[in-house]
Amino acid sequence: MAESTAERAFNLIDLEREILGEVPNDPADGETRPIDFAPPRVRAPSLMMPDYVEHREGVTGVGKLSAEAVAWEYEAAAKEIEALSAQLMERVRQCETITRDALAAFEEMKETAGRYREEAKRISLEMERCALMTAEVRRTCAELSEKIAPVPTTQTPRPSSRRRRKSAQGPISPSEQGPIGPEAQ
Numbered sequence: 707m708a709e710s711t712a713e714r715a716f717n718l719i720d721l722e723r724e725i726l727g728e729v730p731n732d733p734a735d736g737e738t739r740p741i742d743f744a745p746p747r748v749r750a751p752s753l754m755m756p757d758y759v760e761h762r763e764g765v766t767g768v769g770k771l772s773a774e775a776v777a778w779e780y781e782a783a784a785k786e787i788e789a790l791s792a793q794l795m796e797r798v799r800q801c802e803t804i805t806r807d808a809l810a811a812f813e814e815m816k817e818t819a820g821r822y823r824e825e826a827k828r829i830s831l832e833m834e835r836c837a838l839m840t841a842e843v844r845r846t847c848a849e850l851s852e853k854i855a856p857v858p859t860t861q862t863p864r865p866s867s868r869r870r871r872k873s874a875q876g877p878i879s880p881s882e883q884g885p886i887g888p889e890a891q
Contacts, residue, residue: 756777756778756781759773759777761773
């Protein structure tokens with residue numbers, strides 16, 4: 707099981723005390739030895755509890771140390787939660803930026819679709835105008851063509867086989883021929 711930060715700190719403090727207990731206070735060579743080789747947080751047995759927690763009267767030293775260790779563990783967790791909330795807030799800002807950009811893109815797409823519809827309407831009207839003009843040209847051409855040279859609507863009937871036989875026998879009388887020219891129409 708992983709050892710918590712407070713447990714490691716207490717282990718270091720205990721180790722430091724054991725070492726200091728074994729080393730004589732009067733150095734033999736006349737030099738003084740520094741004791742502050744460990745960082746202050748680890749070296750100090752009582753680091754003041756966070757502002758929001760106070761010791762009760764009558765609590766033993768071990769109880770105070772245990773309470774401080776637990777308070778500092780909770781404080782460390784609270785700081786990590788605050789850091790996480792700061793990261794979350796940054797993600798919220800990023801989401802807001804993305805949302806703003808997406809809404810701007812949405813508006814631009816709506817405007818583009820509107821321009822396409824207007825262009826479709828313009829082209830459609832132009833195509834209809836061309837179709838009407840073409841129909842008018844055809845109608846005018848047909849009217850001019852009738853004025854210049856009338857075209858018969860039916861063809862001259864071909865002589866039947868009976869008439870062909872008679873023509874082989876001799877000329878056909880006008881009553882047998884049928885209408886010729888404008889009357890045939």
